[in-house]
Amino acid sequence: MTNPKNRDWFQISGLLGVIAGLVLVAYEAHQANKFAEAEAIRGAGQQFRDIQVESFAGDIFEIYVKSFENPADLTDAELLRLDSWLTLMVSYWNGRVIMEKRGLMAPGAVQRFDALYDYMFGNASSVAWYSRNRGWLEPELVEIIDRRIIDPPSRSKAPLVEVLRSAIDDIGN
Structure with missing residues (x-):
């Protein structure tokens, strides 16, 4: 069995960094989707209130x-x-x-x-x-x-x- 070299550790840490980055991107996309959904609901509610006042x-x-x-x-x-x-x-x-x-x-x-x-x-x-x-x-x-x-x-x-x-x-x- 050979001892891991520095290069192996760098490859492992790089791979973990890529995986962590992908997880963070997915989480950010999920949060952005929730924010957009909440904003759409708020906007629709405001639009309804404006129309309601006129109607x-x-x-x-x-x-x-x-x-x-x-x-x-x-x-x-x-x-x-x-x-x-x-x-x-x-x-x-x-x-x-x-x-x-x-x-x-x-x-x-x-x-x-x-x-x-x-x-x-x-x-x-x-x-x-x-x-x-x-x-x-x-x-x-x-x-x-x-x-x-x-x-x-x-x-x-x-x-x-x-x-x-x-x-x-x-x-x-």
Whole structure:
């Protein structure tokens, strides 16, 4: 058996250095990915809050109530605002379901969406919106909406405007 020479020790230490470097690069890539994911979630949340401020400004609740009470009286501008509001609301819940699936958010989004369904899809305008947009929704939300369209539950007795305002407060939390 021969004694290891200095050259052998240098080769071993060089090999260990390369392996350690690769491990550090992999760890750094993992950390960068987590940071980018967190930044994307923060950015999406900020974007939603900005849109939310615009969307809920003014009379959106009155328009929504009018869509239940007198849908024939809605103007084209009101229909467009209602469509935008529904897109915003369902996009928010769809995003929550996706983040919940990835483990980035506490469970419960699907159940909360199910509870709010009556006030989001209880009229002809919102069902028409759903028929145009269902392709991009998560399967869990599609299943809830399909089930409720086939077998609609009885409507709550709470005033619609108050329920909508409390739902928006819930979203802000």
